[in-house]
Amino acid sequence: MLPSDKTNFSEWRERLYKRTLLTVVISQIFGGAGLAAGVTVGALIVQDLLGNDSFAGIPAALVTLGSALSAYLVGRLSQHYGRRLGLAAGFIAGGLGAAGVVAATAAHQIPLLFVSLFVYGAGTSTNLQARYAGTDLAKPTQRATAVSIAMVSTTLGAVGGPNLVNVMGRFAESLGIPALAGPFILAAAAFILAGLILHLFLRPDPFLVAKDLAEAQKSNKELDGTTDIRSNSPVTGTRGIWVGTTVMLLTQVVMIAIMTMTPIHMKHHGHGLSEVGLVISLHIAAMFLPSLVTGMLVDKIGRTAMSLASGAVLLAAGITSAAVPADSMLGLIVALVLLGLGWNFGLISGTAIIIDATQPANRAKTQGAIDVLIALVGASSGALSGIVVANSSYAALSLAGGIMALLLVPVVIWSRGKPSKEKSGSMTL
Template sequence: MTHEPQNRSNSGDRAYVDSTEMQRKLYKRSLLIIVLSQIFGGAGLAAGVTVGALLAQDMLGSESYAGIPTALLTLGSALASLLVGRLSQRHGRRLGLAGGFITGGLGAIGVITAAQLNSVALLFVSLLIYGAGTAANLQARYAGTDLAMPNQRAKAISIAMVSTTFGAVAGPNTVEVTGRFATAIGFPALTGPFLLAALAFILAGVVLLIFLRPDPLLVARELAKNTILPSRLATDNKKPQINNNRGLVVGAAVMVLTQIVMVAIMTMTPVHMKHHGHSLGDIGLVIGIHIGAMYLPSLITGVLVDKFGRTFMSITSGVVLLFAGIVAAIAPPDSMVVLIIALALLGIGWNFGLISGTAIIVDATDPTTRAKTQGTIDVLIALAGASGGALSGMVVAHSSFATLSLVGGGLALLLIPVVIWSLSKRNIPASQNIPFN
């Protein structure tokens, strides 16, 4: 019964099994659709990052709780990651990702309503729902790899991620414009970015729902069943055990650590800046550059990961994040230049870790179980972000932004022993056995 939706879609996907040219064309077309959806998704992603903490601070009246919005939307992202992964596993990327984006758009509308009504309870619930858009935005990077050759996977991840840059950088820099628009129509100024987020997330979902056909994951699954593992699938129709467990652990650990460090420092930067007299425009500029650094280097990062390897780039991620923490800690509070450098390094370090970690995960999974596994791992990433966001406000309230930055930078160094452990007993990556197009 559980395989019925997959079987119905297989009849239309079988045409791609015997045609390498059709596979190549679908791979390029799928990437194009993902790029378009990510441009919109990036704009939606930026709202919670830029003004979520400020909105909570205004409504709750304390810096100690400024990290709560990031924690809630990342907790929502964790739950949504699991659901998007399961939905994608059963019905393909199209329904999974579109559902996540549209749900995130509804959450943004809820945040706007909560601010208008000054309802903290509704704000918290809406931020959880808004996290679904973040989950879809992050999981879209996997969709680009479904039909990629093993030596193209990091580049495919990069293409999906770099397209997020356009919307993600534009979003924070529209804080003042959208704030004025929100005020003009009778809403609090800080809801302006969430107005943009609601529209952007819903548009991203509609683009995927209409145009991501045939579904790349379902086609990849057909290729795996028909050209790679027929005998293994014939003997075990339930769940072929071909995942590389060590690779899953290492890839997950790399992404979890980079997420904790990045979210913790990023969350408190707007609060730190506002406390020292910076305007919303200044905050939007710093966060916009930070988000640009998270996504814009992706094309170069993908080439580096494919050329120099996942291990080298994972270690490099830890080193860059350490420097980001040090620079943030010593930055004069009134220096825009030094804060920009710190947040740019923070974004670059996260970019290196996410792409190298994602490539490790894709290498270690098979199309027949890939989406479910990836969704589960993204739950861990989201929970890591929730922890970083929640604890960051408490650390700053009881110590300082400099302490938070130094602790975060030091934590990033744990990436090095994790990667060394992965080298101590290397397994054969699943990707070497599954060249499925």
């Protein structure tokens, strides 16, 4: 996998790093478009077919449960066979799931709908796991920035997707399919295209190259450019893995709980699909668009400082969501933008901590296992959010989410304790 000519090895590695990022960026544009469908109309489809708000959180739960299983499988595939095979398989499975949602909605088949939403979750988890591919050949001081480049490219598709709700709805109706299924037609095509792009162009596989580099370094081979493979983070080993995992878990729980119920909350107070699409698209933009700046901040001022900033922004989002009038578009936009921004801070800082704490020998399977935990906890928050709102209010849910984000403070304090002397570990399920 490594070039035989070691003279220009550093230049070769830099070219491969840039080419890998370009491939990931292109695939993420399509992946983002597929991601947006479930966020925007998944809950509305179930509400329309079942006629009960108590079940509105089920789509988010099924999608995140499906993403949990696929995160594990994609992580294992990537560890043994490389990112190309793992990511391509995950995206194509997600595309098939989206096609199943379209068929189930058209036929009014609830069991098929639930199964298809579960399979569709493979695309959403793979969309997140693709961010790791750009970091495999990055230097430690570039890792958060590499994550951010992958994530910001998702914005183009993810922001455009919700704003195509009406267009795709009309297209679906022209085919004799319910309008709400329209965004999932887009998702099916987008996920499959993302998978094909990665399968065709992610060569040589960056993760397999990184594993070879680590082995060469371990064998003390003289390869220019391998000395930066090891992490220079003070939070390493098992401590680093648990800190990064906790940061991402908390931000995911708060974000999914509030985001899942926002379309239902808006519909109850007279907002139409186009207004829901606008709010969700701006929310998703805030999740991904600030990534370039966030990545640089995480690399410059530190992982734990940005984790703390995530908690503060999520608290502000929860308070704003609870306080603004339900008919205020501006207030809802501000709340959901803050929600997306807080998630962005937490995901990038947590991801960087995880990468710092692992080595290629265990990195992909550890990343997959962590994403399983994130998805499972997210599924619980998505399912419970509908029950909470049905028995209390959207404001109560939002305020509880904001308060939960404060748990990031003790996590940051713990991470700044005495650094672990353990070697980079792994997390298994």
